[in-house]
Amino acid sequence: MTKRLQSITNKTAPIGAIIVIFLLWLFACNMELVPAYMLPSPVDVVKAFVDNFPIMMKQASVTLQETIYGLAIGIVIAFVVAALMDRFAILYKAIYPVLVVTQTIPTIAIAPLLVLWMGFGMAPKITLVVITTFFP
Incomplete structure (x- = not known):
């Protein structure tokens, strides 16, 4: 059994x-x-x-657009930087420590600075997505 x-x-x-x-x-x-x-x-x-459903759907489409742009840009930049760092040891030694240090800065601390520097448009949001996407 x-x-x-x-x-x-x-x-x-x-x-x-x-x-x-x-x-x-x-x-x-x-x-x-x-x-x-x-x-x-x-x-x-x-x-x-x-x-408020129509308003939320309009805002959701803008958010999705910002997310897709940021993800695409972040992936392209990360691929290029990773390929260059792999190919050239001097770039790896120069860039890798900076990348590690920048990972210690919380995203919540960067966001207000990006808004101050870039305004209230799509640019700071896309940049934040690029930063978040780039490092992993």
Whole structure:
């Protein structure tokens, strides 16, 4: 007689957890435990999502465009720099330490500087994606 291994994952637990979190959220909002400007009710969130859906889709397309541009530029630059560093040992010795040091700077610290230097357009966002994509 063979013993079947029981699955250690429960299929209903994630759904149950989501329902419990949703009900706690609804309860906290209905009992006004938290001000509405800090934690709007789930009904208000869904209503705002439906009302603002066209605006969000327009902004999502712009974000996707910035992401694709930044990813493409970052991959191309990373490939060229990696190929040059592999081919020329002097470039590797000169560039690699700088790349390692720049990895210690958090992205959240770079973003405001990029906005100051490049303005509020697409350029700082694309540059941030390039920086994030380049190093890995």
